[in-house]
Amino acid sequence: MNKRIPVIAANWKMYKTKDEALEFIFAVNGNVPERSQVESIICAPAILLNLLVKREGEHLRIGAQNMHYADEGAFTGENSPAQVKTAGADYILIGHSERRSYFGETDKDVNLKMQAAFKYDLTPILCVGEQLADRESHQTKHVLDAQLEKAFDKIDASKAVKTIIAYEPVWAIGTGKTATPEMANDTIKEVRAKVADLYGSEIAQSVRILYGGSVKPNNIHELLKESDIDGALIGGAALESNNFLVFTDAASKK
Numbered sequence: 001m002n003k004r005i006p007v008i009a010a011n012w013k014m015y016k017t018k019d020e021a022l023e024f025i026f027a028v029n030g031n032v033p034e035r036s037q038v039e040s041i042i043c044a045p046a047i048l049l050n051l052l053v054k055r056e057g058e059h060l061r062i063g064a065q066n067m068h069y070a071d072e073g074a075f076t077g078e079n080s081p082a083q084v085k086t087a088g089a090d091y092i093l094i095g096h097s098e099r100r101s102y103f104g105e106t107d108k109d110v111n112l113k114m115q116a117a118f119k120y121d122l123t124p125i126l127c128v129g130e131q132l133a134d135r136e137s138h139q140t141k142h143v144l145d146a147q148l149e150k151a152f153d154k155i156d157a158s159k160a161v162k163t164i165i166a167y168e169p170v171w172a173i174g175t176g177k178t179a180t181p182e183m184a185n186d187t188i189k190e191v192r193a194k195v196a197d198l199y200g201s202e203i204a205q206s207v208r209i210l211y212g213g214s215v216k217p218n219n220i221h222e223l224l225k226e227s228d229i230d231g232a233l234i235g236g237a238a239l240e241s242n243n244f245l246v247f248t249d250a251a252s253k254k
């Protein structure tokens with residue numbers, strides 16, 4: 001089995017002005033580990049993509065947070081996959097729980113975006129996660145399996161293996177409640193088992209699966225010690241350049 005290269009992805013959500021984005025990128029560029037050690041990614045608002053791409057150093061990469069699945073069309077306010085790609089982004093967040101809950105994104109939309117990502121050679125960071133009520137009623141596995149099955153519909157194995165999956169329990173996002181490292185690892189093992197179900201164990205062992213939800217500089221090390229946690233997708237704490245470097249440094253030691 002090849003070693004899975006850890007991934008640290010910042011999800012900036014709707015934060016940072018142009019000047020704040022520039023300040024961040026100048027602070028981290030040149031200080032992130034080599035890409036052979038860690039994939040360091042900033043998922044930025046679409047309007048900042050090009051600005052950041054122009055300044056990304058050798059080892060930092062830029063991703064978008066959302067796109068439409070259509071090639072083009074009359075969809076006011078949306079960005080197409082080709083626009084994201086030609087802005088220079090390499091990654092695309094798909095199915096973040098905030099997109100699902102505030103913007104009505106369905107599993108069908110998620111699947112169409114997955115297909116569009118591969119069509120335009122963007123690496124998807126596919127977000128899945130259960131609500132608190134799902135966990136309390138022991139439905140976590142059922143909910144995650146359904147999200148994964150639908151997201152990977154019509155995606156062949158050669159593409160699936162390139163997908164980065166982010167397991168983000170919805171109850172842990174922005175709440176300060178982190179899943180314990182053991183709980184996160186156990187659930188990520190279930191996610192990996194579902195990928196094995198869909199594509200076989202070799203592919204499941206190669207796919208990177210991240211944890212997301214209230215990751216902070218003081219819990220990243222514990223999380224990364226777990227066998228199946230291949231990195232993190234981080235919101236609030238990754239808005240600080242110093243923290244981002246703590247995260248990428250921690251991942252370089254995995």
Ligand SMILES: O=C(CO)COP(=O)(O)O
Nearest residue numbers: 011173174213214235236
């Ligand atoms: O939604 C998240 C990353 O996509 C997690 O956000 P927080 O790290 O702020 O909890």
